Amino acid sequence: MNKGPAYFKALKVIDSCTSEDHFDATREYLDNFFNVFVKNAGSYLEHKAALELFEILIDKFHSKLNKIIK
16 A cells, blocks of 8 residues: 555644644544554555554654644
8 A cells, every 4th residue: 555645644734733623633634544554554564664654653743742732
């Protein structure tokens, strides 16, 4: 499965967050990313690659959330 477009869209969604409602919606988008690409990976290598991308997204999400909260 091609994760590229969904990954780059997730980055844009995270960058556009400005309120709690945005973060709630972004959290749902990240959950969907996880369910589609990590849980449904066909092989170990696909799973590992998707999980690495997911971890980057989660780190970016938390970093942006901490900037907004402070």
